Amino acid sequence: MSGRYYIEVYGCSLNHADAALAAGMLEAAGYRRVETPWEADVILVFTCTVRLDSEERMTRRIRVLSGVAEKTGATLVVAGCMAAAQPYTVKRIYPKALLLSPANPHRVLECLRRRRSLLHEPARPKTLYTPPPRIAMHGRVAEIPIVDGCLGDCAFCITKLARRRLYSRPLEVVKRYAEELVRSGALELRVTGQDAAAYGVDIYGERLLPRLVEELASIPGDFMIRVGMMSPDQLLPILDELLEAMRSPKVYKFLHVPVQCGDDELLRIMGRKYTVDDVRYIVREARRRLPGVTIATDIIVGHPGEDEEAFRNTLRLLEELRFERVHVAQYTPRPRTRAAAMKQVPDPVKKERSKRVMEIVQRIGFEEHSRLVGARARCLALGPGERGGVEARLYNYVQVILPEGVEPGWVEVEITEATWYDVRARPTLMPLEGS
Ligand code: SF4
Helix, strand or coil: CCCEEEEEECCCHHHHHHHHHHHHHHHHCCCEECCCHHHCCEEEEEECCCCHHHHHHHHHHHHHHHHHHHHHCCEEEEEEHHHHHCHHHHHHHCCCCEEECCCCHHHHHHHHHHCCCECCCCCCCHHHCCCCHHHHEECCEEEEEEEECCCCCCCCCCHHHHCCCCEECCHHHHHHHHHHHHHCCCCEEEEEECCHHHCCHHHHCCCCHHHHHHHHHCCCCCCEEEECCCCHHHHHHHHHHHHHHCCCCCECCEEECCCECCCHHHHHHHCCCCCHHHHHHHHHHHHHHCCCCEEEEEEEECCCCCCHHHHHHHHHHHHHHCCCEEEEEECCCCCCCCHHHCCCCCHHHHHHHHHHHHHHHHHHHHHHHHCCCCCEEEEEEEEECCCCCEEEECCCCCEEEECCCCCCEEEEEEEEEECCCCEEEEECCCCCCCC
């Protein structure tokens, strides 16, 4: 089986990793990647449906790509979360689409050969496979998904319908793959999962993230490890050991702990299994044990049950804990979730609250970053940034934008400017403009 494939990928790093796995399988079978769907025999789209606007975008793309498939005779494979969480929506748009769930990207060839959708749990999980580094790496950055799915059951989350079970990648598979990535030139290994703190529970019966981080940090080479998102309730039991493992100079001092809101009653309605005090404890401990640590969090604005008082509690928490980075999302109802059936917060209220949260987030981000201006630091240059310049990271994962032309690797810099989101810097060995 061989031919040409075209691939489009949306959503989070897990979806990108699944797409890399499928692309690796196709290329191993002789398929060649092409740049437009018009040239392809197989068109793959890895969908994301985390929010209503993502779903609408996917719907538009599936319509366009199915139009191409109809004209050229190509096979359209709709993979990713929408395939599993909303298969009927996809089939309504294009009944001939083959569906490939997030549990099955490694079976893409079987899907094509048998011309059958694969939506059920596979006998051999995808976590036993890894894509070739040349497909998985973005420049010098490599994502290593260590665990798929989560142990939670949040009222708002559609991902639970798409990635139903916890699947950890065995420790030796992760380590061997990390070694391969480092040999291929990776400077940053991003250890990711929907909930990295739950790593290991399904296959080892215990949370093994601290041990995994230690193992990865023991790999020889000049690279950094970034630990991905961790739910507070899963992080708490391993907090002590994880902070210890993160003291290694090869691990960014960075934690991503999504609090979602600052109100205990609203956390209960959301189905989150921790309290605001649990998060306060995590933040306090992390800052005490890892000086300079960056703590990122996520906030959902306008979830059902969020009254003005609950919302104010969220604002107060942001002021109190001063997270260095906050991802803010306006709640949108997702099909077949509990929160979708609850009384909704009106859209104008959500909008206005998002604005109020963003004002605080931007002010605190700017204040924190401004403190760095004038400092000299070492940062790891990774490659071209999305909005120009060269992207780099400080030891605590603060994003640094360097001038064009800086080569990947460690570089001494002086921080010259701050925004709420990142800092700008120039290498100390680079002459000032005009001098
Ligand atoms: S896991 Fe969530 S964010 Fe990632 S692709 Fe699926 S729906 Fe999108």
